[in-house]
Amino acid sequence: MKDITNPSSIxxxxxxxxxxxxxxxxxxxxxxxxxxxxxxxxxxxAEFEFLLSQGIIRPSKSxxxxxxxxxxxxxxxxxxVGDYRRLNSVTxxxxxxxxxxxxxxxALHGKTIFSKLDIFKAFHQIPIAEQDIPKTAVxxxxxxxxxxxxxxxxxxxxxxxxxxxxxxxxxxxxxxxxLDDILCFSESHEExxxxxxxxxxxxxxxxxxxxISKCEFGVPELTFLGHLVTSQGLKPLxxxxxxxxxxxxxxTIAALRKFLGxxxxxxxxxxxxxxxxxxxxxxxxxxxxxxxxxxxxxxPQAVAAFEKCKQTxxxxxxxxxxxxxxxxxxxxxxxxxAIGGALHQSNTEKKFSQHCITWHTQxxxxxxxx
Numbered sequence: 001m002k003d004i005t006n007p008s009s010i011x012x013x014x015x016x017x018x019x020x021x022x023x024x025x026x027x028x029x030x031x032x033x034x035x036x037x038x039x040x041x042x043x044x045x046a047e048f049e050f051l052l053s054q055g056i057i058r059p060s061k062s063x064x065x066x067x068x069x070x071x072x073x074x075x076x077x078x079x080x081v082g083d084y085r086r087l088n089s090v091t092x093x094x095x096x097x098x099x100x101x102x103x104x105x106x107a108l109h110g111k112t113i114f115s116k117l118d119i120f121k122a123f124h125q126i127p128i129a130e131q132d133i134p135k136t137a138v139x140x141x142x143x144x145x146x147x148x149x150x151x152x153x154x155x156x157x158x159x160x161x162x163x164x165x166x167x168x169x170x171x172x173x174x175x176x177x178x179l180d181d182i183l184c185f186s187e188s189h190e191e192x193x194x195x196x197x198x199x200x201x202x203x204x205x206x207x208x209x210x211x212i213s214k215c216e217f218g219v220p221e222l223t224f225l226g227h228l229v230t231s232q233g234l235k236p237l238x239x240x241x242x243x244x245x246x247x248x249x250x251x252t253i254a255a256l257r258k259f260l261g262x263x264x265x266x267x268x269x270x271x272x273x274x275x276x277x278x279x280x281x282x283x284x285x286x287x288x289x290x291x292x293x294x295x296x297x298x299x300p301q302a303v304a305a306f307e308k309c310k311q312t313x314x315x316x317x318x319x320x321x322x323x324x325x326x327x328x329x330x331x332x333x334x335x336x337x338a339i340g341g342a343l344h345q346s347n348t349e350k351k352f353s354q355h356c357i358t359w360h361t362q363x364x365x366x367x368x369x370x
Contacts, residue, residue: 004200004209016206018164020150020157022132023092028064031086033139040070044080045142052145056124060146062134069153081152082138088155096159101225102268104176104183105234109321111185112231113192116222117199118214122180123161125208126150168206175199183224192218226265233320236266236313245310249303253292256283263309269316272333276312279305 036044051057069083119125127149128136136147136154150157158179165177174195176183184199186192196217203210216222221230228235244263250256260280267273279302298306330343 004203005212016164016168018126018160018167019129020126020132020154020160021129022087022135022154022156024087024090024135025092026090028062028135029086029090030063030065031067031083031139033141034067034069036068036070036141040078041141043078044068044070044140047078047080048140048142048145054124056149056151057145057147060134060137060144062137062144062146064135065137065139065144068138068140071152079152082136082147082154084136084153084155087135088153091155094156094159096163098158098162099176099178101178104178104225105227105229105319105321107173107176108185108229109323110187111321112220113186113189113218114216114220114222114224114229115184115192115196115218116214116216116224117182117184118211119180119182119203120209120211122208123150123152123157125206126160126164168202168208169199172198172202178225181225183229189218230318233318235318236269236316240266241313241316244313247310249298249306251295253283253287253294253296254290256280256296257287257290257292263313266313266316269319270312273309273312276305276309280309 048057064087066082066084066087069081071079071081073079128147133146133148136151137144138146150160161179162177165179169175169177169182172195174184174186176185182199184192184195186195221228223229223237226237226240228237240262244259247259247262250259260277263277264273270276283296283302328343
């Protein structure tokens with residue numbers, strides 16, 4: 001399968017029929033070029049030259065233009081993208097569903113071997129409809145360029161790629177795909193080899209390649225979509241938990257929103273999450289959005305609630321993979337300011353034993369007095 005593991009080039013002759021359309025209303029939108037920071041200028045220009053050499057972009061004479069935006073990546077490199085907010089505002093929305101991040105665990109009961117696959121330059125594998133290419137034009141300090149292939153920032157890009165990947169892997173119950181990430185799961189090594197072979201054949205038939213540096217093959221546990229996946233269940237990633245534990249007391253509403261965002265990614269792992277966060281959410285009432293820099297007047301009770309939220313995340317345990325035929329038990333609780341529930345399932349290996357599948361809590365409309 002060297003064809004899918006040798007990403008020396010992106011490849012612009014993709015053997016599939018999927019095309020991305022940009023259906024707009026009104027006249028073209030335009031923008032002035034933005035100046036780049038000297039530290040990122042050379043890296044951004046080098047990336048554009050690479051995309052030009054691969055046929056992913058081409059020089060443009062389009063009446064449309066969007067400004068260039070530089071996104072820092074985790075590996076300290078940068079990703080240049082178009083700031084397509086104005087284009088997106090006049091683009092007809094594609095309602096194709098994107099899977100929920102937490103849905104991948106429903107089929108993992110009894111699976112012991114896992115692989116994680118990452119598609120190389122995933123979006124660039126989808127061509128843009130010829131008549132819509134000019135709409136992607138990006139204005140840069142060194143000229144105007146338009147994308148011939150799907151790119152980040154377009155409002156319907158995830159929907160187009162998700163629809164494509166569902167077509168590629170349709171009918172394969174041993175894998176789960178979320179955009180360019182694929183999880184393969186099996187009950188034995190021998191079975192896993194066959195599953196991987198089938199996936200590789202599907203990818204090859206559609207001209208897709210793997211980013212080997214981001215793949216893992218045939219392991220008993222791995223990280224996937226922000227979770228540690230094992231044969232027993234799911235856990236929060238230790239580094240994400242540490243980031244929450246090290247979080248300093250937020251001084252502004254914006255900083256508090258960021259903290260709650262980190263915390264709530266793992267909300268279903270935490271019992272009574274709404275109750276513990278009640279006082280913190282009270283600070284957000286009347287908030288002016290993500291950039292609300294009003295300072296917070298912390299009370300001793302609110303500080304204690306902040307620390308309690310961190311502590312409860314640190315104490316989270318495993319959420320088990322649901323067994324298809326085991327009995328379920330719903331445990332519920334309520335107070336004056338929150339309601340909650342925990343879905344448990346009988347442990348088929350131990351009598352009179354249950355394990356938790358998920359927690360759910362929600363604040364009520366009553367004022368928080370905790």
